[in-house]
Amino acid sequence: MTEHELIWRIAGGSGDGIDSTSQNFAKALMRAGLNVFTHRHYPSRIRGGHTYVEVRAKDEEVTSRGDGYNFLLSLGDSFARNPAEDAYYGNEELKPLSENLDELREGGIIVYDTGLIDEEDVEDLNLEERAEENDWHVYPINLREIAREHGRDVMRNTAGVGVTAALLGMDVSYFEELITQNMSGDIQEDNLKVLDDAFELAEEFEHTHDLSVPTGENEQELGLMNGSNAIAYGALDAGCRFIAGYPMTPWTEVFTIMSQHMSEFGGIAEQVEDEIAAAAMALGASHAGVKAMSGSSGGGFALMSEPLGLAEMTETPVVLVEAMRAGPSTGMPTKPEQGDLEHVLYTSQGDSNRVVFAPAGVKEAYEQTRLAFELAYDYQLPAIVVYDQKIEGELRSVPVEFFDREPDPDVGKVLSEEEIKEAAHHESGIFERFDPDAEDGVSPRTIPGQKGGRHLTSGNETNPYGHIDEDPDNRVAQMSRRMQKLDRIREDLDENESSNQAYRGPEDAQYGIITWGSQQGTVFEAVDRLNDEGHSVKALGVSDLMPYPEAEVTEFVESVEEAVVVEMNASGQFKGLTQKELGRFGDKLSSLLKYNGNPFEPAEIVEGYEAIVEDEPAVPGDSTTFVPAAGD
Amino acid sequence: MSAFSAIGEDREIDREEFTPGIEPQATWCPGCGDFSVLKALKQALPEVGRNPEEVAVFTGIGCSGKLNSYLDSYGFHTIHGRSVPVARAAKLANPDLEVIAAGGDGDGYGIGGNHFIHTARENHDMTYVVFNNEIFGLTKGQTSPTSPKGHKSKTQPHGSAKDPIRPLSLGLTAGASYIARTAAVNPNQAAEILAEAIEHDGFAHVDFLTQCPTWNKDAKSYVPYTDVQESDEFDFDITDREEAAQMMYEVESKLYEGEVLTGRFYVDEDRPSYTEEKKATGEMPEEPLAERYFDEDAEWERSYDLLEHHT
Numbered sequence: 001m002t003e004h005e006l007i008w009r010i011a012g013g014s015g016d017g018i019d020s021t022s023q024n025f026a027k028a029l030m031r032a033g034l035n036v037f038t039h040r041h042y043p044s045r046i047r048g049g050h051t052y053v054e055v056r057a058k059d060e061e062v063t064s065r066g067d068g069y070n071f072l073l074s075l076g077d078s079f080a081r082n083p084a085e086d087a088y089y090g091n092e093e094l095k096p097l098s099e100n101l102d103e104l105r106e107g108g109i110i111v112y113d114t115g116l117i118d119e120e121d122v123e124d125l126n127l128e129e130r131a132e133e134n135d136w137h138v139y140p141i142n143l144r145e146i147a148r149e150h151g152r153d154v155m156r157n158t159a160g161v162g163v164t165a166a167l168l169g170m171d172v173s174y175f176e177e178l179i180t181q182n183m184s185g186d187i188q189e190d191n192l193k194v195l196d197d198a199f200e201l202a203e204e205f206e207h208t209h210d211l212s213v214p215t216g217e218n219e220q221e222l223g224l225m226n227g228s229n230a231i232a233y234g235a236l237d238a239g240c241r242f243i244a245g246y247p248m249t250p251w252t253e254v255f256t257i258m259s260q261h262m263s264e265f266g267g268i269a270e271q272v273e274d275e276i277a278a279a280a281m282a283l284g285a286s287h288a289g290v291k292a293m294s295g296s297s298g299g300g301f302a303l304m305s306e307p308l309g310l311a312e313m314t315e316t317p318v319v320l321v322e323a324m325r326a327g328p329s330t331g332m333p334t335k336p337e338q339g340d341l342e343h344v345l346y347t348s349q350g351d352s353n354r355v356v357f358a359p360a361g362v363k364e365a366y367e368q369t370r371l372a373f374e375l376a377y378d379y380q381l382p383a384i385v386v387y388d389q390k391i392e393g394e395l396r397s398v399p400v401e402f403f404d405r406e407p408d409p410d411v412g413k414v415l416s417e418e419e420i421k422e423a424a425h426h427e428s429g430i431f432e433r434f435d436p437d438a439e440d441g442v443s444p445r446t447i448p449g450q451k452g453g454r455h456l457t458s459g460n461e462t463n464p465y466g467h468i469d470e471d472p473d474n475r476v477a478q479m480s481r482r483m484q485k486l487d488r489i490r491e492d493l494d495e496n497e498s499s500n501q502a503y504r505g506p507e508d509a510q511y512g513i514i515t516w517g518s519q520q521g522t523v524f525e526a527v528d529r530l531n532d533e534g535h536s537v538k539a540l541g542v543s544d545l546m547p548y549p550e551a552e553v554t555e556f557v558e559s560v561e562e563a564v565v566v567e568m569n570a571s572g573q574f575k576g577l578t579q580k581e582l583g584r585f586g587d588k589l590s591s592l593l594k595y596n597g598n599p600f601e602p603a604e605i606v607e608g609y610e611a612i613v614e615d616e617p618a619v620p621g622d623s624t625t626f627v628p629a630a631g632d
Numbered sequence: 633m634s635a636f637s638a639i640g641e642d643r644e645i646d647r648e649e650f651t652p653g654i655e656p657q658a659t660w661c662p663g664c665g666d667f668s669v670l671k672a673l674k675q676a677l678p679e680v681g682r683n684p685e686e687v688a689v690f691t692g693i694g695c696s697g698k699l700n701s702y703l704d705s706y707g708f709h710t711i712h713g714r715s716v717p718v719a720r721a722a723k724l725a726n727p728d729l730e731v732i733a734a735g736g737d738g739d740g741y742g743i744g745g746n747h748f749i750h751t752a753r754e755n756h757d758m759t760y761v762v763f764n765n766e767i768f769g770l771t772k773g774q775t776s777p778t779s780p781k782g783h784k785s786k787t788q789p790h791g792s793a794k795d796p797i798r799p800l801s802l803g804l805t806a807g808a809s810y811i812a813r814t815a816a817v818n819p820n821q822a823a824e825i826l827a828e829a830i831e832h833d834g835f836a837h838v839d840f841l842t843q844c845p846t847w848n849k850d851a852k853s854y855v856p857y858t859d860v861q862e863s864d865e866f867d868f869d870i871t872d873r874e875e876a877a878q879m880m881y882e883v884e885s886k887l888y889e890g891e892v893l894t895g896r897f898y899v900d901e902d903r904p905s906y907t908e909e910k911k912a913t914g915e916m917p918e919e920p921l922a923e924r925y926f927d928e929d930a931e932w933e934r935s936y937d938l939l940e941h942h943t
Contacts, residue, residue, distance in 0.1 A: 031943075223942035233935030241921055242725060265933045266917045266924070268724055268910075273750040277717035280710070280747075284721030287708060288688075288729065289922035292721075310711050400939050407932035411925050417637055428653020430704070447922060448688040448706035448722065449636030449729050456700050458709035459693075467654050467701055468709075 004214045005058040007069035008164065011096035012157070013077030014049030021157040022053035023395065024182070025164075027224050028174035029057040030397045034216040036224065038395040039065035042334045042597065050077045050095045059216035062396070063361070063521030067603040068103040070211055071168070073160045075143065076116035078153065094121050101125070107135045109209050111163050113156055115144025137209035139167065139202070146198050151190030158191045162198030168213040172199050220399045227365040227391030228253035231321055232261070234369030235293055239409030240319070241267030242292035244281035246274055248300040249333050250392040251323035255295065275300040279307035282318045287457065289447040291373060291411060295321035295385075298340050299330065302347065308382055309348030314457045315380035315434070315443075315482065317412065319372045324388040326597055335597035336389035338517060338568040341577065344386045345546055353482055355383035355489060356545040358517035360502060362396045368500060368543060370408065375492075377412035379442055379485045386545070388568070390518040390599045413444040420452040430465045431455040436477035441484040490547040501552050505531055505538030511613055512556060512563035513539040514589075516574045519600055523566055526605035537609065542574070548581040557585050562629065564612050566605060570595040572627055586630035593625045600624075635926035638685030639728045645678040652704035659698075665816030665842025665854075666695055666763055669734070670702050672814075672822035673761075679827050682730050690719035692735030692744065694770045696763035696842075699734050713744030720756040720906075726922035727907050730830065731758040738768050741777040741797045752806035752835050757905035759829045759836045762799065765844040773847035780888045796888065799839050800880040800897055804873070809834035809900040811876070813883065815841040815854040815892060825896065834905045841892065852890060860895035870899050 008025065012018050019040075026036045034057040041052045054069055056062050080092035091098075097112050104110070110131070112122070119140070131138050141163055147155035158179070165172045172195065179191045231254050235243075243262065245255040255271075262269035268285075272278050278294045285292040296304060301322045311318045324340040326332035331339075346352055355375050359365040365387065372383035415423060423444065424432040433455040435443040443464075446453025456466030461478060463469035493500070504524040509531075515523045520541030527539040540556045542549065557563055565575040572591040579586055592608040594600050604624050612626060650673070660666045677687060687705040691697040693712035700707030710718045719733040740748050740762040751760070767785075768774040775788040778799065782791040803811045810832040814822040822840065829836035843853040860866040860879070868875040876898035883893040910916035917924075924930050 221943060223939050225942045229942070233938070236933070236935050239925070239932060241924070242721070244721065261938065263915050266921075268916060268921060270721075270724070272717070273746050276714060277747055277750070280714045280717035281721035281724075284690075284708075284718035285725040285921075287718070288722040288725035289925055290725040291925070292725075306711050307714065310714075314708070400943060403936045403939055405934070405936065407934055409925060409930070409932050414925075416635065416926065426654060428704075430652065430654060447636070449639045449686055449726060449922070451636075451638040451641075451685055454685045454704065454706050456707040456709065458700070458707075459711050460709060463654075465654055466707070467652075468698075 005056060005066065006071060006168070006213055007054055007056045007066045008071040008073065009052050009054045009069045009100060010073045010075070010157070010160065011052035011100050012050065012075035013079035013096065014051065015079040016075050016077065017154055017157040018051060018053050021161060022055055023224070024175070024178045025161060026055045026395055028178055029055065030222050030224055031174050032171065033218050034059060034214060035062050036395070036397045037062035037065065040393050042336070042389065049079060050092065050099070052096070052100060057214060059214055064525040064602055065522070067601055068105045070105045070108040071164065072100055072104055072108065072110045073164055074100060074110065074112040074117070075156055075160060076113050078116055091121060093117065097122070098125055101130065104134070104136060107210060109167060109211055110136055110138045111160060111167070112140055113143040113160070114140045115142040115156070139163070139205060141202065143198065146201070147194055150193040150197065151187070155191055155194045158194045159198035162195040163202040166199045166202035167205070167207065167209070168211065170213045172196070220401055222397040223400045224395050224397055225362055226393055226395050227359065227362055227387055228257060230362045230365035231369045231385060231387070232257035233403065234366040235319065235373065236261065236265055237405060237407050238291065238370045238373035239407055240291045240293050240373060241265065242282065242285040242290045244270040244272050244278040244294050246272060246278050246296065246300060248297045250325060250389045251295050251297045251300070251321065253392055254321055254323070275303035276307065279304035279320065283307055283311055283316045286316050286318050287448070289411065289414065291377065291409065293319040293321070295323070297323045297325050298327050298343065301340070301343065305347040308354070309350060310459050311382040312348070312350070312353045313459050317376040317380050318382045319369070319376050319385070320382060321385045321387070323392055324386060326595070332597050334389070336518070336568065336599055337595060337597070338388055339570070339573070339595070340386065341545065341569070341573040344384050345577070351483065352546065353381055353486065354546060355381065356386060357384070357500065358386050358543050358545055359391065360517060360520035360541050360543060361391065362398050363402060364500070364543060365391060366403070374408065375489055377410065379489060380412065380445065381485060386517065388518050413442055415444050415446055415453070417451050420446055420450060426465050432464045433457070433466050434462060434464045434478060436464060436481050438481060440488045441481045486547045493544060493547070493549070494551060499552060500543035501549055502541040503538065504528070506536065507538065509538035510536040510561055512560035513537060513566055513605070513609065514542065514553070514556070514563050514578070515539065515566040516542040516545065519566055519568060522600045522602055523605055525602040526609070529602060529606055530609060535613070545577070548577065550581055553578060554582055557582070557588060562588055562590070564590045564592050564609060566592045566600065568594050568599060588629055590629040590632070591627040593627065594623060596623045598623070635923055636726070636728065638683060640686065641683055643683070645681065645683050647674045647678045649684050650674045650677060650704050652702065655701045658702040660695060661846045663845035664695070665765060665844065666699070668816035668819055668822060669761060669763060669840055669842060670699060672819060672826050673703060675823040676826035676830060679823070680830050682830065687730045687732065688722055690715040690722070690731070690733045692739035694736035694739050696734055696736040696739065713739050713742070714747065715739070716744060716747040716751045716760060719758055720751055723756055723758050724907065726920045727757070728920050732761065732830070733758060734761040734763065737762060737764040737766065737778040738776045741799055741802070749802070749806040752803050752808040752837065754906045755807055755809055755834045755903055757833050757835070757907055759826070759838065761826070761838045761840055763842045764799065764839050765842045765848060767844050767848040769844045769847045798881070798884045800884060801877065803837040804877055804880060804898055807835070808837040809903045810836035811898040812896045813839040813841065813894050815857050815894050816843060817853065817855050818857055818859070818894060821859055821894060828896070834900070834903055852892070854892045857892040857894050860893055870896050873898070
């Protein structure tokens with residue numbers, strides 16, 4: 001570890017308040033002037049509910065989790081379903097301590113709750129011996145006793161925070177402030193007492209460690225938020241005032257945030273019978289003139305296939321979001337994966353005619369959701385934002401100022417009644433909705449209820465007035481008009497000042513790493529380390545999936561000798577897409593894949609890259625897979 | 633000022649306004665019951681003062697889906713089974729629109745059954761016309777959810793082992809607040825019932841018996857029929873849920889014994905529509921949402937105002 005950073009891991013059972021405590025901890029560090037990033041471990045529900053959250057804090061921007069960590073607050077699992085020592089899966093109560101030791105860095109700190117974790121069990125772990133080997137500093141303390149003295153057992157987490165603050169030399173007032181803001185009444189008072197008591201107790205400990213909290217000074221005010229917030233806020237700021245959905249992990253988070261704010265924003269949120277209805281309703285609302293969205297995760301999104309195709313055929317603007325999780329089928333519902341790329345690109349019958357973005361983080365999620373609405377309404381087609389659980393739940397500190405933006409309720413080429421009078425109509429008065437020669441392929445719309453605007457809209461192929469028509473010339477004219485929109489959108493995107501693709505590393509680097517969506521931050525962290533170690537490598541993070549950023553990717557691949565494509569699925573879907581779109585580079589592109597339910601760690605990319613470049617036969621580590629380039 | 637001046641226009645409306653200049657003549661098979669739905673709608677809509685541009689008709693897939701082509705209005709020919717959710721969302725987006733959904737018995741009681749149940753449950757203010765011909769016509773004569781038990785077809789060569797669905801009872805149980813059955817052979821009653829259904833503030837379900845002379849030759853053409861309101865034989869209170877349920881059960885059973893019973897079977901004028909319910913919980917804007925996008929002076933809320941939760 002070269003730079004000064006804190007990676008604090010809080011481990012406990014489901015119900016021990018791991019999430020809320022870690023959020024407050026991250027917020028306190030952010031308020032103290034640091035940049036923060038949280039990483040949540042996805043627990044296996046089958047084997048007990050213990051889990052952990054890491055908070056990484058540095059003076060500089062943080063784009064990824066780290067490798068390992070340096071402070072463990074182990075609460076033990078007070079909700080262990082099977083605390084018996086001879087239980088089939090082992091002692092669940094102890095796991096928040098025993099299962100977290102392997103990744104603790106040298107010189108790290110361990111705090112554990114002796115009120116819950118039995119000292120005899122700890123002896124069995126050989127903790128003393130391991131601590132000596134690794135220069136760990138162990139501080140056992142009875143957190144439960146402190147919690148009980150002033151309040152309830154669950155306040156062990158607050159006690160743990162107090163101890164952490166004392167050991168790291170942090171200003172405890174940030175935590176006091178958060179407790180005062182977030183809690184009230186007795187609970188607030190009790191927590192404050194628990195915090196202060198634990199802090200004072202730990203200050204009296206003999207401190208044997210060197211680790212302290214880094215110091216920093218943010219130049220601008222920061223906010224702590226995840227990708228779900230960003231997608232929801234991007235949609236609201238794009239003027240979206242209609243959402244229909246059905247709960248499914250992990251998409252539920254966006255749906256929840258939108259539903260909670262929709263009334264105060266004057267819109268309508270609908271939880272409905274299934275995802276077919278959800279997507280169909282978004283189309284219905286959009287057809288009636290409103291900016292609308294829906295979304296789901298893998299299986300629910302599969303149900304939206306047909307309405308999605310209907311949106312393409314009827315040129316109904318709509319935005320759908322797809323929160324990927326490990327598949328196929330129910331797969332691993334609480335684990336992230338990037339296995340739905342081909343699903344969102346191609347699902348529904350006929351030729352795809354949609355926009356697909358995969359944001360890399362919080363800011364990108366906000367930006368690209370807004371852009372998805374803009375393009376969907378300007379070009380009258382569906383736009384999809386595809387993300388995964390990593391984006392969904394990871395908290396990052398982002399400048400508040402970034403969100404100080406003008407709303408964009410523009411619905412694209414929708415005619416007013418005045419304009420309708422001047423527009424082309426059939427001699428019988430029916431509005432010409434689908435002009436085959438329309439500029440950029442986009443024919444202006446009218447909205448039901450408007451005088452002079454009546455026309456038909458159909459999932460069948462139609463003539464310019466929306467009446468079913470299977471004439472070959474009409475078919476070619478209408479199909480070509482619709483399909484050209486993607487070319488126009490690509491031109492628009494290429495002309496934009498800022499690209500949705502992101503780059504890292506020296507421009508003249510010898511080798512390249514390409515990734516898409518959520519893995520970008522981790523890849524960038526790995527690229528920094530590789531260059532520090534003397535490698536010559538740069539990275540490209542792609543967000544535009546359809547229309548594909550052909551020019552940018554071509555330029556990148558041409559500029560390097562070889563490139564490895566990093567993605568979280570088993571079949572290398574993005575690499576496949578790249579070769580399909582570019583029609584070459586098969587001998588230049590290899591794949592580094594991971595599909596065990598956990599996102600990449602920077603070290604896995606570093607090791608994988610080194611193995612590939614140094615032509616080692618296999619990638620070290622058992623959770624990633626290497627697929628060589630064609631001919632290798 | 634409304635951006636939708638066709639809505640609520642005060643003028644005489646001629647039924648011929650609903651005949652489109654592009655496809656003035658419907659091309660269903662000769663003798664098809666669907667002609668009667670079209671005719672009844674063309675009669676009912678002007679009667680209740682609706683003009684073509686304040687009416688939005690959403691159809692599914694099947695012979696019934698062609699209704700849009702022959703009825704001049706705003707029309708959306710959706711996909712199989714999904715006309716209802718598309719329609720009800722348009723109504724939420726602009727409650728001033730007159731929203732009608734239409735589809736066949738396979739569309740509404742089979743593939744779209746879930747949407748039918750939940751839309752009735754929520755009591756969306758719209759009219760749903762189900763063209764019930766007891767067969768899949770467009771795909772050339774397969775057994776449908778309303779085909780009688782024992783019905784033989786190419787996909788049920790040994791005769792259907794399934795009892796038919798009970799559409800009226802299903803609508804009642806789900807929560808529809810207006811339920812009627814009419815028949816193609818009874819044009820005056822059909823037009824009256826459709827007019828009532830359109831005027832009804834809530835989910836109005838009309839099961840419309842439409843004979844299929846091409847693919848369901850064995851089936852009756854729904855003559856003779858009896859209007860239960862006009863017959864002395866039947867005496868029940870259409871506002872009484874229990875009596876309505878009993879009557880519906882009898883009507884549904886009798887159809888397969890060759891007795892065609894039509895009329896109104898349940899009306900609940902007191903149940904608030906979904907829009908009213910949603911307004912009551914504060915989840916629905918007072919002004920039609922669709923108007924806001926045309927209002928250049930509209931103030932749009934910003935997510936920036938939510939950020940204090942994050943700092």
